[in-house]
Amino acid sequence: MTGNHLGEFLRARRAALRPEDVGMASYGVRRVPGLRREEVAVLAGVNADYYTRLEQGRERRPSAQVLDALSRALRLDADAHAHLHQLAGTAPSNPFTHTTDRVSPALRRLMDGYPGAPAFVINRTLDVLAANALAQALHSPFAQLDNLARMTFLDPAGRQFYTRWSRTAQATVGHLRQAAGVEPDNLRLRELVGTLTEHSADFTRLWNTHTVRGKTQDAKRFLHPEVGPLTLTYHAFDVRDAPGRQLVIYQAEPGSPDSRALTLLGSLHATSNQAEGMHQT
Numbered sequence: 001m002t003g004n005h006l007g008e009f010l011r012a013r014r015a016a017l018r019p020e021d022v023g024m025a026s027y028g029v030r031r032v033p034g035l036r037r038e039e040v041a042v043l044a045g046v047n048a049d050y051y052t053r054l055e056q057g058r059e060r061r062p063s064a065q066v067l068d069a070l071s072r073a074l075r076l077d078a079d080a081h082a083h084l085h086q087l088a089g090t091a092p093s094n095p096f097t098h099t100t101d102r103v104s105p106a107l108r109r110l111m112d113g114y115p116g117a118p119a120f121v122i123n124r125t126l127d128v129l130a131a132n133a134l135a136q137a138l139h140s141p142f143a144q145l146d147n148l149a150r151m152t153f154l155d156p157a158g159r160q161f162y163t164r165w166s167r168t169a170q171a172t173v174g175h176l177r178q179a180a181g182v183e184p185d186n187l188r189l190r191e192l193v194g195t196l197t198e199h200s201a202d203f204t205r206l207w208n209t210h211t212v213r214g215k216t217q218d219a220k221r222f223l224h225p226e227v228g229p230l231t232l233t234y235h236a237f238d239v240r241d242a243p244g245r246q247l248v249i250y251q252a253e254p255g256s257p258d259s260r261a262l263t264l265l266g267s268l269h270a271t272s273n274q275a276e277g278m279h280q281t
Contacts, residue, residue, distance in 0.1 A: 004057035012210035043073035174213025
């Protein structure tokens with residue numbers, strides 16, 4: 001990561017758009033994919049030289065109005081729009097409040113109160129800080145339930161477990177990009193990105209797109225070796241007393257084969273844990 005985060009983001013998002021995506025005619029030979037700087041400037045209603053200085057890092061204090069215009073020109077969604085403002089320092093500050101990795105007993109009781117739903121707590125760098133029994137059973141194909149990004153890109157089980165692996169990979173990187181906008185000096189994030197970049201070409205390629213995406217809700221498909229395919233919907237909730245943490249809860253459609261498979265998975269692991277406990281005693 002260099003010091004010109006704003007310029008890198010603008011270049012990456014410009015490269016991801018074609019003239020036809022924004023209703024413009026294409027002309028001339030394009031040496032690189034995406035829109036030209038002049039085209040973005042026209043769409044945003046700003047001076048082309050000014051926009052060039054933004055990308056090159058020679059202009060670092062654009063107004064909120066300019067950023068809003070660039071956001072519209074580059075067709076940014078809500079997450080990417082907020083990220084753009086954070087990179088430029090114009091978004092409402094959301095300072096990182098240091099907390100330990102401990103999850104409060106009350107939150108643990110809340111997770112355990114959903115025996116039929118996998119539930120776990122993550123931080124901004126996708127470290128799994130706590131998980132209930134069914135979440136541990138769901139992720140049992142992995143060597144460790146420790147960090148969702150590491151599991152996706154570096155654990156061999158990831159590509160079989162996430163049946164739509166490419167979509168999961170894009171969402172994972174988008175979440176980390178959003179975290180980088182909020183906490184650009186987060187040492188844990190830098191360490192994680194460095195490890196993933198070193199060991200995964202797929203991560204490096206997606207990281208360089210500068211796509212931003214936060215966790216809210218979605219449907220995810222899994223293939224579990226014990227119960228077969230599962231389609232679950234998740235919701236992510238901010239933990240208000242611990243900034244940067246989210247409680248993620250998966251649910252199956254009531255009465256569906258997915259719901260029955262999830263119940264079976266919980267029973268299998270409960271029986272296994274009970275037998276292991278009796279053996280140890």
